[in-house]
Amino acid sequence: MARYTESSCRRCRRYGAKLFLKGDRCSSEKCAFDRRKYVPGQHGNTGRRVKVTDFGIHLVEKQKAKFYYGLMERQFARYYNEASKQRKIPTGDRLIQLLELRLDNVLYRLGIAPSRPMARQMVLHRKVFVNNHYVNIPSFRVKVGDIITFKSEVKDNVYVKHSLERNLAIPEWLSFDASAYQAEVLNLPDKETANAPFNDQLIVEFYSK
Numbered sequence: 001m002a003r004y005t006e007s008s009c010r011r012c013r014r015y016g017a018k019l020f021l022k023g024d025r026c027s028s029e030k031c032a033f034d035r036r037k038y039v040p041g042q043h044g045n046t047g048r049r050v051k052v053t054d055f056g057i058h059l060v061e062k063q064k065a066k067f068y069y070g071l072m073e074r075q076f077a078r079y080y081n082e083a084s085k086q087r088k089i090p091t092g093d094r095l096i097q098l099l100e101l102r103l104d105n106v107l108y109r110l111g112i113a114p115s116r117p118m119a120r121q122m123v124l125h126r127k128v129f130v131n132n133h134y135v136n137i138p139s140f141r142v143k144v145g146d147i148i149t150f151k152s153e154v155k156d157n158v159y160v161k162h163s164l165e166r167n168l169a170i171p172e173w174l175s176f177d178a179s180a181y182q183a184e185v186l187n188l189p190d191k192e193t194a195n196a197p198f199n200d201q202l203i204v205e206f207y208s209k
Contacts, residue, residue, distance in 0.1 A: 058203070058209075059206060062207075065200070069105060080095055082098060083097075084204075092201050092203065093191050093200070095204075096196060102141065103139070104116055104139070105119070111176070112160055113163060118159065120138040123136055123137065128149075131146055143185065144188060155181055171194075
């Protein structure tokens with residue numbers, strides 16, 4: 001299946017939620033989602049109400065989550081299947097936990113990368129170490145106690161510098177030493193700290209039908 005290549009802003013508008021697909025740029029006043037709060041397309045601004053079925057409501061939440069973390073359909077389904085096979089915590093909570101533990105998402109949460117696509121690129125280009133070993137798989141799942149470091153050239157990257165200047169609040173389950181460019185996974189993430197813009201329970205109901 002080909003990767004979705006249409007405008008990121010159209011996706012946010014279609015699903016009625018800011019998914020931060022462009023990272024920093026989604027927070028600016030020029031964001032198309034803030035300027036045009038109606039669905040894209042020829043008839044998007046006509047004011048006509050479109051009846052949404054129960055299936056459609058559940059599908060939208062699944063699509064939000066999939067695009068928010070930058071996954072393809074099969075990838076997302078695999079995460080859900082894994083989450084549903086355990087019984088320790090609710091399936092929706094475990095699903096979010098698994099998605100948050102992806103290495104590309106961790107770089108984004110640390111503020112090293114201004115967006116998940118750039119975080120994915122950093123991993124693919126072998127700029128990241130986990131426990132002193134190169135990792136070039138964006139979906140690599142970090143564990144509690146893992147130490148994340150970077151190639152020296154990352155410190156001179158203008159996009160990384162700009163991203164760190166934002167001084168974003170780092171989730172409590174992560175720590176980051178900005179002077180040494182070293183991060184550590186302290187705990188497992190939870191749904192509250194993820195603050196994801198979708199309803200995980202509706203996703204569970206979508207796959208349960």
